[in-house]
Amino acid sequence: MGRSVDPSIEEEIPGLLSEDGTWVSRRLFFDADLYEIEKHRVFARSWxxxxxxxxxxxxxxxxxxxxxxxxxxxxxxxxxxxxxxxxxxxxxxxxxxxxxxxxxxxxxxxxxxxxxxxxxxxxxxxxxxxxxxxxxxxxxxxxxxxxxxxxYCGLIFANHDAGAVSLDDYLGDARWYLDTSLNRRAGGIEVLGVQKWRIGTNWKVPAENMVGDVAHASASHASIFQIAPGDPTFDLALKSVLEYGRNVALPGGHGGTYRVYPKDDTEGRMPGEHVIREAPGVGEYLASVQAEAEERLGEVRKHVKIATCTTFPNLFLLGSNFTFRVAHPRGPMKSELWSWVFVDREAPQEVKDAMRKFYTMTFGPGGMFEQDDGENWEGVTYGASGIEASAHPFHYGAGLDAGPHPELPGRVSTVYSEHTQRNLYLRWQELMLQP
Amino acid sequence: MSQASNSAESTLISLEEQRAVEQFLYREARMLDDRQYTEWLGLLADDCTYLVPTRENVQAVRGKPPVTTEDELAGLAYYEDDKLTLMAKALRLGTGTSWSENPPSRTRRLVSNIEVLRGEAPDELLVYSNLVLHRSRRTDEVSQFVGQRRDVLRQTEKGFLLVKRVVLLDMNICDSSHMGNFF
Known part of the structure; x- marks a missing residue:
């Protein structure tokens, strides 16, 4: 798997991104030399x-x-x-x-x-x-x-770097958000199994998608909205995304898109979330554990929900679809997605079954959302790689309003912002510049 | 689902029944290959269940019996559907915005080794068959999904309806971004 790299590439790493990350070279998504260096400077140093x-x-x-x-x-x-x-x-x-x-x-x-x-x-x-x-x-x-x-919360992390900072320090404020999915109950979570599939994409493409790409949803997943025409719950979900959605960039390259609902609101507002809430036993279960979750998470976080997030470099979590997943690199233009389904360990079997089925219906290679994500991620990787095309960097300039927030850790913006992606790539570059 | 029995009694299926089941499966394959999803939904019983499980690599223990298919089933599936969710998936393919299937892939289902047995209910048949789903996508992407179907068909006035399908695909990791075609 190891191969030698043309040393002249070292001189090119500083120029792969513009200073603020607004412009990102397409070479990040297909270049074999960069991929080789990543193995040592990103993957061998990260949790x-x-x-x-x-x-x-x-x-x-x-x-x-x-x-x-x-x-x-x-x-x-x-x-x-x-x-x-x-x-x-x-x-x-x-x-x-x-x-x-x-x-x-x-x-x-x-x-x-x-x-x-x-x-x-x-x-x-x-x-x-x-x-x-x-x-x-x-x-x-x-x-x-x-x-x-x-x-952390039962998730097992490993690091090849004996001198690395502790996992707690590495995750930092990402824990504050991860808790809202993983740490709601004293009994914690358990996983129900893993799906594995290969996508012809560089691992960074799913990473930048999950770190806060809300803008893709209405085009990529248009079919989902079309099969439920006029469904008021979908309208509510779409309105809620703009109103309550926040993209958050965290130190270390982590980040995500979260929902911060009003204090008196306990309803599910994610697209399609009503489907799982109406499944037998699920609504009752969620209502029955709300007090425990609020007690554990506290006043601010009880209203916070993960839509999608990326823990640098390649761990992702989707709060409303009961999954965390890793994009294992399998080559400059190939990734293997491993997708775990998780539920509260102490939830009734009926609820676990409903959540597993909801995940399977929506995500994974047979799921109604993720098939179309895979199509786009493969297209992005292929489209980045042409000899002429690769001379033109990608633009990540959307959203210039990110800043501190009175209640949420990190730099916070509304959802149609690419600042979490800029943050991801700036962290990637920082590691790549350390021999 | 129980394994096929070898006893002669359980296999007392008439030639007409065998032929009717074969024709049903061929017709179904043609509907799917021709993207006639609405017509295909008409072949499903209202209480239909549809499962495509993942399969793990499992090692036999020395001195113990060989690994069975059941040993490989991990508990998580690629498809775990009922008629309602199959309808949603089929409808989605007709929206024109299900991008992984638009432009649509070209599929060809080869169904063989059709073995018809009496089912658990008097009006039901248990049908084993082998499936090769050959798929051509975009310019040159070719995938093959190969496996065994274990179906339960119900005899009704309108003909057979599919009550249950389990598809055991012969793969560990799915080598495609998309397995949205029905198996």
């Missing part, structure tokens, strides 16, 4: 989300995940600690795990039969006496550990 604790509740439970392009093994050890190992035998590199999830005492390499404990330590070595001296030191031949593993 990457690899899964949720509810996927591996018991010792020995494991889940095969990915950090950037590389396969990693997320496992709960005998002490209950979550560990993340490279899925690569220290002997010859063979993946020691070739299934998506399960429970095991050992990870067994099917090439030469080396085996490793849940903690990654080398446990078994065939023909050891015939091959190695009596005092052979096995301690440095365990699975290669990702040095930093920390969790």
């Amino acid at each position: 990457l989300m690899v899964g949720h604790e509810s996927q591996i509740p018991n010792p020995g439970d494991f889940f095969l995940s990915s950090m950037g392009e590389e396969s990693v093994l997320v496992v709960r050890d005998n002490e209950g600690k979550v560990r993340v190992h490279l899925n690569s035998c220290p002997h010859r590199g063979m993946p020691v795990c070739r299934e998506d999830r399960g429970n095991t005492r050992t990870f067994y390499c099917v090439y030469h039969g080396w085996s490793f404990g849940r903690d990654g330590a080398l446990a078994g070595l065939p023909n050891q006496r015939a091959s190695y001296p009596k005092d052979f030191d096995k301690s440095n031949l365990g699975l290669i550990a990702v040095p930093r593993v920390e969790t």
